Amino acid sequence: MNKPKTALDIEKIRSDFPILNEAVNGKSLVYFDNAATTQKPSVVINALTDYYGHYNANIHRGLHALAEKATFAFENSRHSLQRFLNAALVEEIIFTYGTTDGINLVAQTFGRRFLGQGDEIIISTLEHHSNIVPWQMLCEERGCVLRVIPINEQGELRMDEYEKMLSERTKLVSVVHVSNSLGTINPVKTIIEKAHAVGAKVLIDGAQATSHMEVDVQALDCDFYVFSLHKLYGPTGLGVLYGKKAILDAMPPYRGGGEMIKEVTFEKTTYNDLPYKFEAGTPNIADVVAALTAVQYVDELGKTNMAAYENELLRYATEQLGDIDGLRIVGQAAEKISVVSFVLAGIHPQDIGTILDQQGIAIRTGHHCTQPLMNRLGLPSGTARASFAVYNTFAEIDKLVQGIRKVQKMML
Ligand SMILES: Cc1ncc(COP(=O)(O)O)c(C=O)c1O
Structure with a gap:
């Protein structure tokens, strides 16, 4: 096909990711499991070794030079994440272990403090x-x-049903910004407005959104926003919980220990100010420091450029896969990011994944941690899912198409 028009130098971007030179099962790697985790550019890998090699120290408490340097880098990263989300205040950025940890934090603190018998989520x-x-x-x-907004056949939320569910009993709405299984982009701004109209708070799970679109928490007016750095070209084991200051202030702490306290006696402990109140113990310093380079990397490429290119990949993949007999794309939302979930008639998704892997093509198969969704779609064995990132190419999609044809030849 013709070379796609893009403002990005894709070959240069590919050279930033050393893992893309790996051979897998004797073939050059085609990595289409980006919704599970993205690969890391050299700048992020180097930031980790630089930290450990030159200024590893525990933060906030030490007075020596290394501790000061590590503390500065750690807090500088928090500032970059504040800008990344356009949060009003730096203390609204809480470091967590990931999206899962952020949601559990809100459930265990906000939830246990403010929700009771008969309240609806x-x-x-x-x-x-x-x-x-x-x-x-x-x-x-x-x-x-717990109440659940249904979906239509395209994999979009039934907003009419959502509106019917809202009442003064609704205390929290917690929805995904972008579906990891189908790629659907949810109308979160409208969801938030409608929830606020009945006095409910809103948490947005942004795990799949931050690498594909601009996120502005003030424009959205969400109460909480959570995501993981490892899906944003950054390190694993690190996430961000954004919360509005007034709400975070009213919430009790999550884990108890060092850092999250002001003063401890055996009789009584007073808690630290935000954000430290929610960051007990020695945090994930190296990964926080490296996260800054991931955010800078994405900023330099530009989210608009990235999204435009990834949309082209999605359009091409949808077209090419759509030409394969017996292949059905699952999830055809009008607003979608670059995720293609599919099933092949007469072939188990696991077999698709295994045979593609033999050809060096990494996709994800199964329920994608969305078992209730798969059951709703009548697909208890799940789907095969190819998810694209900015370093993927049209030629790789051609390889996927050839690979799927090979799967059919072997299995049917
Ligand atoms: C939509 C969505 N939410 C939450 C998560 C959980 O993220 P983590 O495992 O980084 O906590 C994922 C991971 O795949 C996801 O795609």
Whole structure:
């Protein structure tokens, strides 16, 4: 096909990611499992070794030079994430272990403090298990009720049904910004407005959104926004919880220990100010420091450029895969990011994944941690999912198409 028009130098970008030179099963790697985790550019890998090699020290407490340097880098990264989300205040940026950890933090603190018998929490059919189970655990303990927004055949939320669910009993709405299984982009701004109209707070699970679109938490007016750095070209084991200051201030702490306290006696402990109140113990310093380079890397490429290119990849993949007999794309939302979920008639998704892997093509198969969604779609074995990032190419999509034809030849 013709070379796509893009403002980005894709070959240069590819050279930034050393893992893309790896051979897998004797073939050059085609990495289409980006919704699970993205690969890391050299600048991020180098930031980790630089930290450990030159200024590793515990932060906030030490007075020596290394501790000061590490503390500065750590807090500088918090400032860059504040700008990244356009949060009003730097203390609204809480470091967590990831999206899952952020949601559990909100459930265990905000949820346990403010939700009780008969209060309702609204989630959606598209949710990842990490935005289902913490609320189920809370409901079990506190007697709250979980309600679920249904979807239509394209994999979009039924907004009419959502509106019917809202009432003065609704205390929290917690929905995914972008579905990891289908790629659907949810109308979160409208969801937030409608929830606020009945006095409910809103958490947005942005795990799949931050690498594909601009996120402005003030424009959205969400109460909480959570995401993981490892899906944004950054390190694993690190996430961000954004929360509005007034709400975070009213919430009790999550874990107890060092850093999150002002003063401790055996009789009574007073808690630290934001954001430290929610960051007990030695944090993930190296990964926080490296996160700054991931955010800079994405900023330099420009989200608009990235999204435009990834949309071209999505359009091409949808077209090419759509030409394969017996292949059905699952999830045809009008607003979608670069995720293509599909099933092949007569072939188990696991077999698709295994045979593609033999050809060096990494995709994800199964329920994608969205078992209730797969059951709703009548696909208990799940789907095969190819998810694209900025370093993927049209030629790689051609390889995927050839690979799928090979799967059919072998299995049918
Ligand atoms: C939509 C969504 N939410 C939550 C998560 C959980 O993220 P983590 O495992 O980084 O906590 C994922 C991970 O795939 C996801 O895609």
